[in-house]
Amino acid sequence: MTTAGKTPFKVEYAVEMTCNDCVEAVSNALAGIPGIDGFYVDLSEQRVVVEGTAPPSKVFQIIRNTGRKAVVRGQGTLKGKAGAAVCIFEGYTYTPASDDEPTPKRPPRGVARFIQIDEDICLIDVTVEGIPPGTHGIHIHETGDISDGVASTGDHYNPEGVAHGDLEQGHVGDLGNIIVDENGWGDLLVESRRIKVGDVIGRSMVITHDEDDLGQGSNEQSKIDGNSGRGALTGVIARSAGAFENSKKICACSGTTLWEDVRI
Numbered sequence: 001m002t003t004a005g006k007t008p009f010k011v012e013y014a015v016e017m018t019c020n021d022c023v024e025a026v027s028n029a030l031a032g033i034p035g036i037d038g039f040y041v042d043l044s045e046q047r048v049v050v051e052g053t054a055p056p057s058k059v060f061q062i063i064r065n066t067g068r069k070a071v072v073r074g075q076g077t078l079k080g081k082a083g084a085a086v087c088i089f090e091g092y093t094y095t096p097a098s099d100d101e102p103t104p105k106r107p108p109r110g111v112a113r114f115i116q117i118d119e120d121i122c123l124i125d126v127t128v129e130g131i132p133p134g135t136h137g138i139h140i141h142e143t144g145d146i147s148d149g150v151a152s153t154g155d156h157y158n159p160e161g162v163a164h165g166d167l168e169q170g171h172v173g174d175l176g177n178i179i180v181d182e183n184g185w186g187d188l189l190v191e192s193r194r195i196k197v198g199d200v201i202g203r204s205m206v207i208t209h210d211e212d213d214l215g216q217g218s219n220e221q222s223k224i225d226g227n228s229g230r231g232a233l234t235g236v237i238a239r240s241a242g243a244f245e246n247s248k249k250i251c252a253c254s255g256t257t258l259w260e261d262v263r264i
Contacts, residue, residue, distance in 0.1 A: 009053075013060065014048075022043070025068070026063060030050065036050055036051075056189075072115060083197060084114060085237050089207065089233040108232070110127055111126070111127055114197045124175065124192060128180065134179075136179075137210065138208070139157075140157040140195070141156060156171040158171040203237050204234055205235055205237060212225075213226045
């Protein structure tokens, strides 16, 4: 994972807070953290905004460690560029990789959010539910054609024409692995200096059945897809609102709250 270095930025987090004790807990957790230049916590809007050079992934984890559910909501949109995108993993039938693979306890689904923090850093926040426990590879694929599920999404996004690997040196679309717990829940937060939101809109994301060996395997397949196996879930990456552009916490269609939908 890369860090933000000395580049200052502002990131907005939606945080489930119900009282002033929640505000105090989050504020105390963020106070005095190196790289955080300032922050404010808004109870009525359930919003936390942080400014500074601390990696957004670190800030996110600090907030979550207070026991509050949190979602990365946005950042200042770059002028003339798409600053945020979303990928919804749903509407695609999960197919077990083998007869002995456990049946998911609930319908598989998930969401990935892309946030262009600045010209150099893209924050990627992924949450999934309903797939078997274990370690699963996650990648951006070339096309956004999911008419035939994973089979029609093409190869990993690889504009540099390199071998498969990790977040730093592999395909641009190589995001590593997401770990799913025994209840079928998994989340991942990474920062990439190679991904640009504007370059991946319209492409797809795929979560695989097996673990990605990050190109470290001894066979040729390792240099293609990390031996991560067949795709399990997929979705199309679409443009979304940036920071402070969408404050909705309840879906008008289903009545589902942000916290029920994301379940972080």
